Amino acid sequence: xxxxxxxxxxxxxxxxxxxxxxxxSVVATMWSIEDALAPKVADEFYARLLRDGERPxxxxxxxxxxxxxxRLREDExxxxxxxxxxxxxxxx
Numbered sequence: 001x002x003x004x005x006x007x008x009x010x011x012x013x014x015x016x017x018x019x020x021x022x023x024x025s026v027v028a029t030m031w032s033i034e035d036a037l038a039p040k041v042a043d044e045f046y047a048r049l050l051r052d053g054e055r056p057x058x059x060x061x062x063x064x065x066x067x068x069x070x071r072l073r074e075d076e077x078x079x080x081x082x083x084x085x086x087x088x089x090x091x092x
Contacts, residue, residue: 015090025058025091027065033086037072041087044068062089 012020015028027045048064049056069087073079 015088019091023091025061025089027061027087027089029086030088031086034083037076037083040072040075041065041068044071058092061091065089 013028015026018026045064045068048067049060065087069084072084076083
């Protein structure tokens with residue numbers, strides 16, 4: 001058995017902590033990513049989430065992330081799978 005029962009939150013990652021704090025939806029990465037890729041995904045993500053002057057809707061976050069990563073894969077011909085795979089959506 002590993003871990004310490006007195007430290008029950010020891011395995012909570014920052015995205016999980018944000019969900020516990022009350023955020024309904026969190027976009028995160030499962031491991032470190034290349035610095036050049038983060039702004040590309042973020043730009044496309046927010047462009048999709050805020051298009052047509054709409055208010056941000058956390059129910060559309062997963063779809064926005066999906067299309068952001070898809071666009072990254074299309075634009076970056078030689079991108080390695082481990083470069084786009086860590087982007088995840090957690091929550092509603």
